[in-house]
């Protein structure tokens with residue numbers, strides 16, 4: 001009797017689960033009917049969520065709107081979620097999944113996918129497409145006032161986001177993920193969806209909100225980062241809103257755009273991809289610069305940078321073409337010394353040091369001139385010294401010399417790169433510059449695919465110098481380069 005009972009129980013369970021999956025899995029179900037708030041609840045601020053012309057509009061005080069309707073009993077594990085979204089200027093909102101209904105406060109359980117196209121002054125840069133606090137994208141792939149599609153998928157332990165069908169985040173939760181205090185429940189489980197509008201003054205619209213439930217036993221579609229220590233460190237930084245950007249990468253030594261994007265999705269980095277322009281460089285004439293720009297297909301989750309080389313570049317390219325880059329940077333590694341010798345400091349045979357003190361005075365003078373006269377946004381490979389005198393860095397970079405450079409950076413609103421490749425500037429220099437109000441960027445100036453994203457020195461400097469998200473420089477969200 002007992003065995004028959006168990007048998008019937010098993011058969012019934014299987015039948016129920018088959019029926020369940022047959023009904024709800026692998027087909028799109030709309031969570032918003034386009035007419036009413038049926039299936040949605042906002043216990044705190046119901047008036048902040050309205051339906052207008054088939055669109056769900058969030059406006060008013062910050063609050064959450066929970067899906068409590070019938071689809072899948074508002075409990076989802078593996079799924080594909082889609083919505084069309086439009087955000088007004090300075091909107092700050094999100095889509096939560098694997099979360100749970102609560103009467104008040106912001107939800108602690110589950111993950112948030114961010115909606116924010118223009119950074120305000122309040123909470124760092126967690127832009128549209130980000131998996132908030134875990135994989136923060138620092139550049140929105142879309143602009144304010146335009147409808148875009150938002151897709152989120154969970155398959156096993158893998159979470160992906162797409163904006164306008166472009167894959168942005170590809171995160172696989174490891175077995176014991178590191179989580180900062182206050183985000184311990186940011187873990188995969190199962191749960192419902194919620195929309196969140198973070199503050200008054202933020203207006204966001206949603207339409208065509210739908211979900212396709214996927215089978216519970218799906219395997220992960222990705223893999224976690226192998227280096228769990230680095231992985232934890234990145235999440236700790238993201239939790240502090242430290243922008244995990246690399247504004248100085250080059251597609252070279254076989255590194256393709258697709259590899260760079262794959263890397264960015266997995267690590268949660270935002271890349272600025274730089275092309276060199278200048279005498280004897282990749283782009284040498286304004287005509288070829290124009291052709292390059294016309295042909296370049298910029299992935300919208302990346303920035304496009306011009307690395308201006310040598311001092312001749314200002315006469316070689318038109319302002320019109322230069323302004324088509326998101327930003328421009330240069331270094332002080334190529335200059336002409338007092339004797340009229342054009343030097344490239346990384347080439348021993350082209351560099352004349354002579355008296356190191358005299359060399360340093362000339363170098364500081366050239367840096368100040370470059371920062372003061374050239375229309376650049378970032379001074380990169382900052383404070384670089386030729387190998388021959390590099391061991392004397394701390395003695396040669398006297399306080400007086402540091403302050404001359406720092407003053408020029410502050411006066412001309414030029415940011416300073418922290419170079420992962422050359423491990424410069426020193427912590428002493430960075431602290432002094434921070435104190436004076438200099439803004440920073442991270443750059444690997446990668447030599448190929450292998451050192452892409454190896455930002456360890458930059459992250460060390462965040463810790464050693466107490467940098468916060470306010471200390472960083474970014475290209476303008478809705479504009480191109482600095483106009484002079």
Ligand SMILES: [Zn+2]
Pocket residue numbers: 248250274307445
């Ligand atoms: Zn470079």
